[in-house]
Amino acid sequence: MKSPIRSSLVEDPVEYEIDGIVRCRIPDLTFANALPFMLGQDPDIIVVGEIRDHETAQIAVQAALSGRLVLSTLDANDAPSSIARLRGMGLEPSLITATVKAILAQRLVRKICEDCRCQFAPSAEILMEINLRPKDAEGKKFYYGKGCQRCNNTGHRGRCGIFELVTMSDEVRDLISAGAATDQLRSQWWAQGTTTLREAGMKALHNGVTTIEEVVRETVLVG
Numbered sequence: 001m002k003s004p005i006r007s008s009l010v011e012d013p014v015e016y017e018i019d020g021i022v023r024c025r026i027p028d029l030t031f032a033n034a035l036p037f038m039l040g041q042d043p044d045i046i047v048v049g050e051i052r053d054h055e056t057a058q059i060a061v062q063a064a065l066s067g068r069l070v071l072s073t074l075d076a077n078d079a080p081s082s083i084a085r086l087r088g089m090g091l092e093p094s095l096i097t098a099t100v101k102a103i104l105a106q107r108l109v110r111k112i113c114e115d116c117r118c119q120f121a122p123s124a125e126i127l128m129e130i131n132l133r134p135k136d137a138e139g140k141k142f143y144y145g146k147g148c149q150r151c152n153n154t155g156h157r158g159r160c161g162i163f164e165l166v167t168m169s170d171e172v173r174d175l176i177s178a179g180a181a182t183d184q185l186r187s188q189w190w191a192q193g194t195t196t197l198r199e200a201g202m203k204a205l206h207n208g209v210t211t212i213e214e215v216v217r218e219t220v221l222v223g
Contacts, residue, residue, distance in 0.1 A: 039066060048072040054090040061091065064099040077220050078197055079105040079166040080186040083176060097173040105164040105197055109204065109214040113151035117143050117208060129216045130202065143208045160209060162200040162218070167192075 038046055051057050051074040064070040076082045082103045086096055122142050124134050145155025166172075166189045175185055190196070201215035 039063070039068075043068060045069045045071065050074060051086075051089070057086060057089045057091050061095045061099050065095075070099075076105070078186075079103040079164045079194075080182050080189060083185055084182050093177050093179065097168070097176050100168055102165065102167045107162050107197060107201075107218040108159045109162055109201065109210040109218050110156040111158040111160050111209055112143055112211060113145040113148060113155055113157040115150045115157075116146045116148035116155065118146050119143050119208075122212060126212060130198075130205075130212055140206050141208065142205065142212065144211050155211075160204065162197060162204055164195060164197040164200060166194050 046063050046068050048056065048060050048063075048070065049072070051060055051072050060070050060072050074082060074085055076085045080103075082105075083096065083100075086100075087093070119141055120143070122137065127134060127137055145151060145157075147153035147155045151157040169188075169192060171192075172185060172188055175188055196219075198215070198219040201210070201219045204210045205212060205215050
């Protein structure tokens with residue numbers, strides 16, 4: 001019989017109780033002294049709420065080197081920029097390449113209200129905001145919400161996520177070890193077929209899910 005997966009979570013604050021997950025609150029313990037207790041429980045997965053400084057980053061890396069799956073979050077403009085953030089916290093490139101397996105960037109965009117969604121032809125000035133020429137927009141659809149009672153006349157109702165997932169490869173690890181800049185890492189991930197946040201936003205835009213303004217506001221145009 002397969003053993004159940006054991007998980008431990010350190011966060012601030014603990015918001016929900018979940019069966020099968022051991023949780024502790026940061027005001028009671030620090031990341032530094034919580035980890036030994038967690039490892040003593042022999043978890044398969046460790047979740048560190050957020051990496052904010054060198055101490056927390058070092059703890060997450062040491063936990064990953066012990067063979068556990070470590071999940072965490074940090075603030076960055078996009079997935080490739082996360083490497084620069086980890087470097088800025090003082091992590092050695094060798095530790096980054098040895099432990100980081102994948103990085104997922106995510107943004108929430110407001111959804112167009114389906115009850116008042118309208119198609120429109122954006123002007124050249126509006127298209128410039130998403131780096132499109134009128135010729136590039138031919139055959140593509142654009143929408144906005146004109147406002148109704150269902151959405152309190154905002155034109156938006158609900159939100160959805162757009163995502164950018166990058167995975168480590170030998171080429172990326174070599175670049176990190178060589179101290180490559182974020183733009184170089186980004187170019188390598190593009191060559192591997194990564195869908196950027198802006199591209200994910202454009203897909204949601206043309207599918208009538210969100211607006212040009214939301215894509216511009218929540219994504220960074222790079223390259």
